[in-house]
Amino acid sequence: MQTYQDSASSSNTVPPAVPQTDDLSSTAPGQLRVIKRNGSVVPYTDDKISVAITKAFLAVEGGNAAASTRIHETVKQLTEQVSAIFKRRMPSGGTMHIEEIQDQVELALMRSGEHKIARAYVLYRAARAEERARQVPEPDKAHPSIRVKQADGTLIPLDLGRLEFIIKEACDGLPEVSYEHVLAEALKNLYDGVSEKEVNTSLVITARAMVEKEHNYSLVTARLLLDKLRAEALNFLGVADNATQHDMTVYYPKALAAYIEKGIELELLSPELRDYNLAELGAALKPERDHQFHYLGLQTLYDRYFIHSNDVRIELPQVFFMRVAMGLAGREADKNARAIEFYNLLSSFDYMSSTPTLFNAGTLRPQLSSCYLTTVPDDLHGIYGAIQDNAMLSKFAGGLGNDWTPVRALGAYIKGTNGKSQGVVPFLKVVNDTAVAVNQGGKRKGAVCAYLETWHLDIEEFLELRKNTGDDRRRTHDMNTANWIPDLFMKRVFQDGEWTLFSPNDVPDLHDLYGKAFEERFEQYEAMTRSGEMKLFKRVKAADLWRKVLSMLFETGHPWITFKDPCNLRSPQQHVGVVHSSNLCTEITLNTNKDEIAVCNLGSVNLAQHIVDGALDIAKLEKTVKTAVRMLDNVIDINYYSVPQAENSNFKHRPVGLGLMGFQDALYKLHIPYSSDEAVQFADTSMEAISYFAIKSSSDLAVERGRYQSYEGSLWSQGILPIDSVQILQEQRGADFIDVDVSMTLDWNSLRDTVKAQGMRNSNVMAIAPTATIANITGVSQSIEPTYQNLYVKSNLSGEFTVVNPYLVRDLKERGLWDAVMVNDLKYYEGSVQKIDRIPDDLKALYSTAFEVEPRWLVDAASRRQKWIDQAQSLNLYIAGASGKKLDITYRMAWLRGLKTTYYLRALAASSTEKSTVDRGSMNKVASAPVAAPVEAAPVPKACSLDDPDCEACQ
Incomplete structure (x- = not known):
């Protein structure tokens, strides 16, 4: 193999003491650069890759004329593939190490089926690595060959001693990680003149790349990121220039006090925070809780949540949690003790407040609520007033649910102008564009969902709002839609009956009726259409309209299917109003009218944190829920209200929505497959406990x-609890149309007596939100979702990295099955374990992904x-191989089982993981595996914009 050397590197010699950086003055902005082994940086060019591959072929096959043509064409193809990978990964330019190029050359050879060439290339690289290891001496603690550029432009030797300490500290206590490996790999990415910021970036990227092989490197990566944050x-x-995590016992209390003063000075924090005993609160901070973060969680906080000044983050994790706790405890009698109590709950990850609360608690404008529900009146002034309310609520980071059913339909008579209405759709186009124009505080996209009841004459056009064809002036590509379905319509679907569409100005009371009262009045209006008393209507087959709802849902993801009657018949507040719609994420069911905009005040229990010694820790759960409800109640009094109708509603009814997340993680800890009666039972008993407490x-x-x-x-005042209201639904709907288990395990009789004697502080107490982002922060699965994939590629502001299911890794390790081949297989099968022969059936059942449930x-x-x-729950439905029949069965079942709402429909996507990183050569032992394509495929698909910082559903 001496006939071909590492041509992508210009030197195989021992690096000189002080390498010189090559002249890059001719390098164009955005061009790729390569760090050579001697520390110098050169422009990236294709020709050296071609030379290296060609020499590899010649070393094995020789240079005869017959082979030369094949070699030339193959080398050209492989070179283009390797170059395309780096250009796609770094479209704006960037720096890579020579080893990365050689890795891609090796993979390209294997993927193309050139196994002999690849084997020779691998052996040659290994031999050269051993030779370099023998030649290169141990570096000094002050690395003279790599100088770090300071902020003032001066160059100082890299402090290897501190670098080694930081990495050791990050790896401390974590099994199966190697600080030496991280250090060695990180040094490969450093070069003479590297900036201080790039040194930390190198550490983070190096450790992050190791996550797919050992999940604990996710914790290592987070701890290395902490060095940057500190x-x-x-x-x-002005607390310290540099600090290790070990130093934070001293620096955290100082940082809290300095942060409060600086935040107030910069007009980022409320001056009321100065009134706390900062010494007491600083002493309560727990630096060791910084080590709970996985990389994704900490990076999410850094990118989106930490308060910053001129793009400099001035918060640290424990200071962040204390700031939120202080913001929520300001009205408490003993606010210092309560702030510490709230801090301990948040920083332990046992519970997490919703995103707006995390964003804004303790700031000058504490808009802490998640979503708002409005009803739009049937007059022009009211319609545009509602759109203005949307803009103001969205400005301060609120998601929106709008009830549009009262607005008259297309062709309806307008008395004031003696003309005809253009219907709902043109106004929804304005709503759509308003949501785009007014984003949520500049922190995430504006988000709104429009609701329309199924009998509205505009319903058929409403169903088509998200289509990509048709008149674009009557399309809303950026907003969500939901169908508010009365029970009578579902009964007509089951009975294959007819359904009548009306304009709401002709049937003004229908929108406020539900249950038997709605059925009776609806039938009276239908009789009026037959007698000629009502002229504007349309009669359709209920099954045809239902089929269109489902086909649009499959084609566009909208409208979401929500059920009017269970939302109202089971509402504790039916004595003072009507639930006219749900919210942006379909978990809130509160009354709305012209004087009241309903408000969602959300937070979520981390269910996984409450599985202790293989069982649900009821005592811990009770303690968590008690503090969480207090925090949520405080939100109502502290909250900033941008419109008076929201303040009026919130103070009158004081609704909150305590939910949960990490349900799938809890099942993993209990070793219960999602697709099992045991999982259904656990969903029952865990929610029963949360509800009770x-x-x-x-x-x-x-x-x-x-x-x-x-x-x-209210129902509360009558001693009717949520479990009791199921009977009301059964009586009103009819026994033939409902199938709900009403078993219970706790002492509900005593709680009924307690509520009747003491009353309730809050009209509504529970709702399960999507929790997409706060689940990332705490490192658990979102909400009640099954695992989307056991391995996927995550993209954020810092690039791409692989996320692996840690529970799967744990169980595979216990059985001696976790190795490089398994990683390879998981990539190839897009995170699914079902086709990997050597994985036992019990693990295949336990680690079924969302589309396999x-x-x-x-x-x-x-x-x-x-x-x-x-209230309700944000329930995404995953359907593999979706068909009209399968959708029909699933959504009929949802109604029969008494669900109030559903959220996104997720049909199995066609895109796949980056199979280019997968070797399908002979080392892989999976039977009948197809060969991966020799180019990079699209990144793994994500459910509900899973982990997307701009996802409108994030809570």
Whole structure:
């Protein structure tokens, strides 16, 4: 193999003491650069790759004329593939190490089927690595050959001693990680003149690349990122120039005090935070909790949540949690003790507040609520007033749910102008564009969902709003839509009956009716159409309209299917109003009218944190829920209200929505497959416990703080709890159209007596939100979702990296099955374990992904939860091989099982993971595996913009 050397590197010699950086003055902006082994940086060119591959071929096959043509064509193709990979990964230019290029050359050879060439190339690289290891001496603690450029432009030798300490500290206590490996790989990416920032970036990227082989490197990566955070924040606050995690016992208390003063000075924080005993709060900070973060969680906080000044983050993780806690405890009698209590709950990851609360608690404008629900009146002034309310609510980071059913339909008579209405759709186009124009505080996209009831004459055009064909002036590509479906329509679908569409100005009371009262009035209006008393209507087959709903849902993802009657018949507040729609994420079911904009105040219990010693820790859960409900109740009094109708509604009814996340993680800890009766039972009992403790906590708060204003006459005041309201739905809908399990395990009779005696502080207490982002922060699966994939590629501001299911890794390690081949297989099968022969059947069942879980299990588990919840839940439905029949069965089942709402429909996507990183050569032992394509495929698809910082559903 001496006939071909590492031609992509210009030198195989021992690096000189002080390497010189090549002249890059001719390098164009955005061009790729290569770090050679001697530390110098050169422009990236294709020709050296071609030379290296050609020499590899010649060394094995020789240079005869017959082979030369094949070699030339193959080398050209492989070179283009390798170059395309780097240009796609770094479209704006960037720097890579010579080893990365050689890795891609090796993979290209294997993927192309040139196994002999690849084997020779691998052996040659290994031999050269051994030779270099023998020649290169141990570096000094001060690395003279790599100088670091300071902020003032001066160059100082790289402090290897500190670098080694930081990496050792990051790896401390974590099994199966090697600080030596991280250090060695990171040094490869450093070069003479590297900036201080790039040194940390090199550490982070190096450790991050190792995550797919050992999940604990995710923790290592987060801890290395902390070094950057500490340098940035502590320096800005004047606390310290550099600090290790070990130093934070001393520096965290100082940082909190300095941060509060600086934040107030910069008008980023409320001056009220100065009134706390900062010494006491600083002493309560727990630096060791920084080590709970996985990389994705900490990077998410850094990118989106930490308060910053001129793009410099001035918060550290524990300071961040304390700032939120202080913001929520400001009205408490003993606010220092409560702030510490709230801090301990948040920083432990046992519970997490919603995104707006994390964004804005303790700031000058504390808009802490997640979503708002409005009803749009049927007059021009009211319509544009509602659109203005949308803009103001969206400005301060609120998601929106709009009820558009009252607005008259296309062709309806307008008395004031003696003309005809253009219907709902043109106004929705304005709503769509308003959501785009007014984003949520500049932190995430504006988001709105429009609701329309199924009898509205514009419903058929409403269903088509998200289509990519047709008149674009009557399309809304950026907003969500939902169908507000009465029970009578579903009965007509089951009975294959007719359905009548009306304009709401002709049937003004229908929107406020539900249950038997709605059915009776609807039939009276239908009779009027037959007698000639009503002229504007349309009669359709209910099954045809239902089929169109499902086909549009499959084609465009909208409208979401939500059910009017269970939302109202089971509402504790039916004595003072009507639920006219749900919210942006379909988990809130609160009354709205012209004077009241309903408000969602959300937070989520991390269910996985409450699995202790293989069981649900009921005592810990009770403690968590009690504090969480108190925090949520505080939101109502502290919250900034940008429109008066929201303040009026929130203070009158004081609704909150306590939810959960990490349900799938809890199942993993219990070794229960999602597709099982045991999982359905656990969904039932875990939600029962949360419901019990949430209701009790709100009732206890009523003793301390007083009942909410509209309590009298509510279902609560009658001793009717959420589990009891299922009977109301059964009576109104009819026994033939509902199938809900109503079993229970706790002492609900005593709680009924308690509520009747003490009252309730909050009109509504529970709702399960999507939790997409706060689940990332805490490192668990979002909400009640099954795992989307066991391995996927994540993209963020820092690039791409692989995320692997840590529970799967744990179980495979225990059985001696976790190795490089398994990683390869998981990549090839897009995170699925079902086709990997050597994985046992019990693990295949446990680690089934979302599209491998039959939707009936999702619906059954949701039904068991719904009986305990006074609001609703964001329920995504995953359907593999979706067909009209399968959708029809699933959504009929959802209605029969008593669900109030559903959220996104997720049909199996066609795109796949980056199979280019997968070797399908002889080393792989998976039977009958196809050969991967020799080019990079698209990144793995993500459910509901999973992990996307701009996802409108993030909570």
